[in-house]
Amino acid sequence: MAEAARTQRATALLAPITDRRRHQRVKVNLLGRFMLSNKREFACQVFNMSPGGAALIAPVQGEVGERVVAYIDHIGRIEGHVARLLEGGFAMTIDAPLRKRDKLAAQLTWLANRHVLNLPEDRRHERYVPKHAHAKLVLPTGKEVNCRIVDVSLSGAAVIVSERPPVGSPVVLGPIRGRVVRHFEDGIAIEFAAVQAQDTLAAHFG
Structure with missing residues (x-):
C-alpha cells in the first residue's frame, strides 16, 4: 500500500x-x-x-x-x-x-x-525627505526591524537600517513591497515592486 x-x-x-x-x-x-x-x-x-x-x-x-x-x-x-x-x-x-x-x-x-523585467532602480521620480522618517522594514526571513527613511520617491526609497539583506532580496517597507538594489554605508536602497501614487506615499510616510 x-x-x-x-x-x-x-x-x-x-x-x-x-x-x-x-x-x-x-x-x-x-x-x-x-x-x-x-x-x-x-x-x-x-x-x-x-x-x-x-x-x-x-x-x-x-x-x-x-x-x-x-x-x-x-x-x-x-x-x-x-x-x-x-x-x-x-x-x-x-x-x-x-x-x-x-x-x-x-x-x-x-x-x-515591455521590458518590465530586470529594470534598474528608477531615477525618473523626484526624491524627497518624508515627514515620518521612522518605519518598519520586513526582511526576507520575515523578521521586522526598525529603519529610518533617508528619502523616498514614487519608485523607491533609501533607508538606514542595521541589517542589510543581499542585493536582490525582497523586502517590505511599511506596507510597500520592494527589493534591495544597492547597499550604502549605513543602509540600503529599495526599488518598489510597482510605482506608487503620491497619495499612498503621503498616507504612509507623510
Whole structure:
C-alpha cells in the first residue's frame, strides 16, 4: 500500500513537470509572497517562469509535493506544488486549466516585450525627505526591524537600517513591497515592486 502511494505521488509530480517543460521559460525578476501548507506567509522572488511552473528564491523551501499558493507582482495568484528544492529556494508547478495557462503565457510575453523585467532602480521620480522618517522594514526571513527613511520617491526609497539583506532580496517597507538594489554605508536602497501614487506615499510616510 505504501509503495503504491509513493508511486502515485511520483506520477502526479512528474506529470506537471513534463507539461511545464513544453512551455518556454522566461527569465524574470518578479517579487511576491507565498504560503505553504502551514499558512505562514513569506516574501519571495521569481527568477524564471513558464505557464507550467516557476522557480523562486525563498527563505523557506517546504517539502517536495507540498501545496504552494503564491501572489506574484504583474501575474497575480498562482497555485501548485513544490516540484524540487533549489539552493536558496524551490521550483513549483503551476496547476491551472488551459485557459489560465494561455493567459499566463500572454502575461509573460507582455512583460518581456515591455521590458518590465530586470529594470534598474528608477531615477525618473523626484526624491524627497518624508515627514515620518521612522518605519518598519520586513526582511526576507520575515523578521521586522526598525529603519529610518533617508528619502523616498514614487519608485523607491533609501533607508538606514542595521541589517542589510543581499542585493536582490525582497523586502517590505511599511506596507510597500520592494527589493534591495544597492547597499550604502549605513543602509540600503529599495526599488518598489510597482510605482506608487503620491497619495499612498503621503498616507504612509507623510
